[in-house]
Amino acid sequence: MDDVIATRGISGTLIESVMAAIADRIAARSLAPGARLPSVRSFAGTMRVSVSTVVEAYERLAAEGVIRSRPGSGFYVCGPLAPLSLSEIGPKLERDVDPLWISRQSLEVGDDALMPGCGWLPPSWMPEAALRRAMRTLARAGESSILTNYGTPLGLPPLRQLLARRMGEHGIAASPDHIMLTESGTQAIDLLCRFLLEPGDTVLVDDPCYFNFHALLRAHRANIVGVPFTPTGPDVELFGQALERHAPRLYITNSGVHNPTGGVLSPVTAHRLLKLADASNLIIIEDDIFADFEYTPAPRLAAYDGLDRVIHIGSFSKTLSASVRCGFIAARRDWIDGLVDLKTATSFSGGQLTAELLFSALKDGSYRKHIDALQVRLAKAMSETISRLETIGITPWLRPQAGMFLWCRLPEGLDAAEVARTCLAKGVILAPGNAFSQNETAGGFMRFNVAQSTDVRIFDVLAASMRALGARI
Amino acid sequence: MDDVIATRGISGTLIESVMAAIADRIAARSLAPGARLPSVRSFAGTMRVSVSTVVEAYERLAAEGVIRSRPGSGFYVCGPLAPLSLSEIGPKLERDVDPLWISRQSLEVGDDALMPGCGWLPPSWMPEAALRRAMRTLARAGESSILTNYGTPLGLPPLRQLLARRMGEHGIAASPDHIMLTESGTQAIDLLCRFLLEPGDTVLVDDPCYFNFHALLRAHRANIVGVPFTPTGPDVELFGQALERHAPRLYITNSGVHNPTGGVLSPVTAHRLLKLADASNLIIIEDDIFADFEYTPAPRLAAYDGLDRVIHIGSFSKTLSASVRCGFIAARRDWIDGLVDLKTATSFSGGQLTAELLFSALKDGSYRKHIDALQVRLAKAMSETISRLETIGITPWLRPQAGMFLWCRLPEGLDAAEVARTCLAKGVILAPGNAFSQNETAGGFMRFNVAQSTDVRIFDVLAASMRALGARI
Structure with missing residues (x-):
């Protein structure tokens, strides 16, 4: 019998027993969430194992996220304070189309990022x-x-x-x-x-x-x-x-x-x-x-x-x-x-x-003038964005009467979340359709902000990503 | 038999039957909150009463707040949209000590009101x-x-x-x-x-x-x-x-x-x-x-x-x-x-x-100087306010080390909410103790903001109100 394996085996079993004993107490709530675990020394006594076995057991439990250590203070049962997590309410979504994804991306990047998926005008348009x-x-x-x-x-x-x-x-x-x-x-x-x-x-x-x-x-x-x-x-x-x-x-x-x-x-x-x-x-x-x-x-x-x-x-x-x-x-x-x-x-x-x-x-009075100029500028950006998108096979669902948003259909077979992910890696933040769709029926759609789509690099990145994902454009 | 009385009696009974018929339907939710009531004409037919009886019944129900009329559209069951009312959550409190009372008073008055109960500094102290x-x-x-x-x-x-x-x-x-x-x-x-x-x-x-x-x-x-x-x-x-x-x-x-x-x-x-x-x-x-x-x-x-x-x-x-x-x-x-x-x-x-x-x-750098000056000014206002309050029999619970608030006990037997109500009528906004007390054990206390208590008229109004409520000061 191989000594090393034997030692590991025995030690492993002992460690697991200590882990199981703690897990039982947590399950029975005799150790409530947030409670401090028995000290390593005292629990070694209780379990009749060595201090190092308990240390190893506690550390494994900590690695599993069951307990956590606080320097100088000991170990505590985790999850105690587990608060509201928006991502846990409602159906699990891919992180890319999670409703907070676009907000988070758009709010966190610098002003010079390319973000046709963003929901607001560039500062220079304000x-x-x-x-x-x-x-x-x-x-x-x-x-x-x-x-x-x-x-x-x-x-x-x-x-x-x-x-x-x-x-x-x-x-x-x-x-x-x-x-x-x-x-x-x-x-x-x-x-x-x-x-x-x-x-x-x-x-x-x-x-x-x-x-x-x-x-x-x-x-x-x-x-x-x-x-x-x-x-x-x-x-x-x-x-x-x-x-x-x-x-x-x-x-x-x-x-x-x-x-x-x-x-x-x-x-x-x-x-x-x-x-x-x-x-x-x-x-x-x-x-x-x-x-x-x-x-x-x-x-x-x-x-x-x-x-x-x-x-x-x-x-x-x-x-x-x-x-x-x-x-x-x-x-x-x-x-x-x-x-x-x-x-x-x-x-x-x-x-x-x-x-x-x-x-x-x-x-x-300048606010009204700003709005008049803005409307003209948006109409121009709208036309240009539509043309540029159409050359790479992306078509508007309708031609909006006004505003900054263009809701577009991608070429057949492309998944907007995949396209968004691919483009994000190249520094372009898009707004994939299912982020907007409670029924997740917009996987082939994407929203473009025409005021944020004036940089032609966006369309190059987009076209390259779509080709990489199999689009024939 | 007196014809007038008889007519009234019959008519009253009929009106009440119509009212009861509607109330029953509301109770049984066959008329849900927000639902439109049957038209006057059709319900007159249903109930075999005159149109004017139904009109009168509907109007009484409207006066009672059970239904409401919408011009040109008919009558609707009320309470339909009844939303969250903070005053209905938790125990009913006197309006004077309801936790929103002081906020509401202090936020709504002009800057020149006397408000020793207010929770912030006067603009000139900022x-x-x-x-x-x-x-x-x-x-x-x-x-x-x-x-x-x-x-x-x-x-x-x-x-x-x-x-x-x-x-x-x-x-x-x-x-x-x-x-x-x-x-x-x-x-x-x-x-x-x-x-x-x-x-x-x-x-x-x-x-x-x-x-x-x-x-x-x-x-x-x-x-x-x-x-x-x-x-x-x-x-x-x-x-x-x-x-x-x-x-x-x-x-x-x-x-x-x-x-x-x-x-x-x-x-x-x-x-x-x-x-x-x-x-x-x-x-x-x-x-x-x-x-x-x-x-x-x-x-x-x-x-x-x-x-x-x-x-x-x-x-x-x-x-x-x-x-x-x-x-x-x-x-x-x-x-x-x-x-x-x-x-x-x-x-x-x-x-x-x-x-x-x-x-x-x-x-x-001026912020630090402002704070230094503010601390001195507050300490002075604190001393003055304590002296003025003591002359009218109001004593601090403790002498605060710093800050703008002074928590005070009123003379024995006075109810702070009553004092606050009396002073409000004279244009002085106070902060009665029970607004701060979940257990309502602070009916004999009041909070003073020393920075808002520099006007001597406050103490005159306060003393007069306390005397009117029986305090011997």
């Missing part, structure tokens, strides 16, 4: 001069309370007046006291979800839709149901079926030019949708974050409904600044009261400074 | 010049991406470095990648609650504690347990009992000078507390928002624990600006990853501009 002017004005003339104090619960009155007027232009009758400012458009939706949802409630989203709706709704432990989106809004037939089958509490959608598809709600779809919502007591959140991209305003659900069951939200992160964060909620007055309490409890008060800056920049 | 300088600098020299783009997921690197250095001065070893910026200190706690709590989890708080902890925890549907606070930290004996009895997940407290009591954690309490927490696998959130008020730093739980089960958070809302909102979380690296995902999902990205402004103002 109205920097107006912002600098607004900051100088406030630095010079802002009251000291504006610079140092909390804002009021509803938020800056003149900004709410300006928002009410803007909504009026879209046919939405909202007085300033129907409007509450929030820290961002995302926070607006988040507050509303807290206000309206219980864990397990069903929420309808468009399929495809803005991917962060998925992440946000997962954080609320909502049951998400996707309704296929057509060029004129959600498929009304399937929407009705989803209402019957799932009795959802809420539907979240984009108004104006839809993200990612570029579709636009038609009046007849809007009307039918609201009739269905009325009959099923569905609440609708309409996210109007892309309002200023439109040439011709599309119907707003809130305009048809009169802020009864439709809640209208927005921000200026996409057209003014994503750094000066400020969003808003327009809703029924009785809901605004409850929302104010919830906002106070969970974020105490909005940023008065950002609201003042935003107001100052929005009322500056 | 470092306005440093903020104006920071804004001018950024308006002139800030990169365009800083003015227009989203921040990175963790937040501005040089600010995180500065925070890590500050923590180092308190003995807390945190590298910048253990730190995530948030939109505010309140948002930091809110994110952590989402990360760590399930509805129904028990959370320990100090009794008394910062009242918004109550409101925030209610929004998370947590079970709140208060542990009596002593001048050197929570009562360790009772803390241990609460751990055994309630198996809480979390303990939230203030570090440095405690709000509202002005107490300061002693080393022995800190050590015992952490031993208990270790044994019970309790996570601790330490809110360090008052750090810069201290002359001599008190022990930090995070320094003793090494950011293992203690999470350290803070902001500069109390000493720099509450308008330039930015907070931070310092925690275990593995938790920071999960928190970044949660922050991205629920608020997408922090405000880069406010982080830059804060960084610029903090690194400005």
Whole structure:
């Protein structure tokens, strides 16, 4: 008998017994998560093994992630504090199409990265001069309370007046006291979800839709149901079926030019949708974050409904600044009261400074000029991007009336997640279709931001990756 | 028989039958919340009554809030969309001591109101010049991406470095990648609650504690347990009992000078507390928002624990600006990853501009000078406020080492909520004790902000109110 093997065998068995003894205690909760393990010396006594056997057993358990050591303090049962993990709520997705993937990639890279998958404009497309002017004005003339104090619960009155007027232009009758400012458009939706949802409630989203709706709704432990989106809004037939089958509490959608598809709600779809919502007591959140991209305003659900069951939200992160964060909620007055309490409890008060800056920049006549120029610039980038994509076999699902997004079909047989992975290795961040699709039916699609697609290297990398994956282009 | 009475009687009975028929259907959910009621005409047919009887029945139900009318559309069952109401979670409290009362009052009034109950400094006590300088600098020299783009997921690197250095001065070893910026200190706690709590989890708080902890925890549907606070930290004996009895997940407290009591954690309490927490696998959130008020730093739980089960958070809302909102979380690296995902999902990205402004103002040498001057000014206001309160029979629970809060006992037999109500009618906003007390054991206490108590009219109003309520002073 080989001594070395024998020693290993015996020692291995002893180590395993010690490991099993600890595992039993953890299973029986006599060692609860977070509890300190017996000291090596005392457990060696208990188990009648050597100290080094216990050390080895503890280290193996630590390597397995069952326990962990704290220098100078001993070993502790792991998983004790295991907190909410967004990736563990809802179905497991490939990391590439996990709803947070694109956000994470786009937020973490430098400004000079190539990111046609990104959801915002490049800094150079934003109205920097107006912002600098607004900051100088406030630095010079802002009251000291504006610079140092909390804002009021509803938020800056003149900004709410300006928002009410803007909504009026879209046919939405909202007085300033129907409007509450929030820290961002995302926070607006988040507050509303807290206000309206219980864990397990069903929420309808468009399929495809803005991917962060998925992440946000997962954080609320909502049951998400996707309704296929057509060029004129959600498929009304399937929407009705989803209402019957799932009795959802809420539907979240984009108004104006839809993200990612570029579709636009038609009046007849809007009307039918609201009739269905009325009959099923569905609440609708309409996210109007892309309002200023439109040439011709599309119907707003809130305009048809009169802020009864439709809640209208927005921000200026996409057209003014994503750094000066400020969003808003327009809703029924009785809901605004409850929302104010919830906002106070969970974020105490909005940023008065950002609201003042935003107001100052929005009322500056140059904002309108910026938008006019932006629309022209986007239209040009849209045409160019469409041509460039078409030369490599990628075709738009529709030609959007406005906005920065182009929802495209890849050549037959290509998987967008694979293409995205391949391109990421070459420094190009894409937005693969299934990140937007609750039903994962968009594996052959990709969203392009035309303002982020002006560098021709993007198309070279994309074409090379697609060829490497077998596309004949 | 009197015809008029007879007619009324019959009509009344018929109306009530119609009302009862509708109420039955609502109770049986054949009319679900939000559903449209049968038209007046058709229901008149069903019930074999006149149209005007149904109209009257519907109108009474509407007046009772059971249904509501929508012009041109008919009547609908109410309460359909009834959303989360913070006041309905947890025990019903008098509106005066409801945890949101003081916030609401203080945030809604103008800057010139008398508000000794307010939780922040007057604008004139804040470092306005440093903020104006920071804004001018950024308006002139800030990169365009800083003015227009989203921040990175963790937040501005040089600010995180500065925070890590500050923590180092308190003995807390945190590298910048253990730190995530948030939109505010309140948002930091809110994110952590989402990360760590399930509805129904028990959370320990100090009794008394910062009242918004109550409101925030209610929004998370947590079970709140208060542990009596002593001048050197929570009562360790009772803390241990609460751990055994309630198996809480979390303990939230203030570090440095405690709000509202002005107490300061002693080393022995800190050590015992952490031993208990270790044994019970309790996570601790330490809110360090008052750090810069201290002359001599008190022990930090995070320094003793090494950011293992203690999470350290803070902001500069109390000493720099509450308008330039930015907070931070310092925690275990593995938790920071999960928190970044949660922050991205629920608020997408922090405000880069406010982080830059804060960084610029903090690194400005004038901030340290502001703090030095502020400490002297607060000490003076503290002495004056104590003298003035003592002349009207109000005595401090202890004389705080630093900070702006003074926790005081009213003359025997007075109820702080009553005093607060009486003073509010005279334009003085106070902070009655039970707003801070989960166990409602602080009905004879009141918190004063010495920086907001420099106007002698406050003490006149207070004395008059107390006399009117029977105090012999």
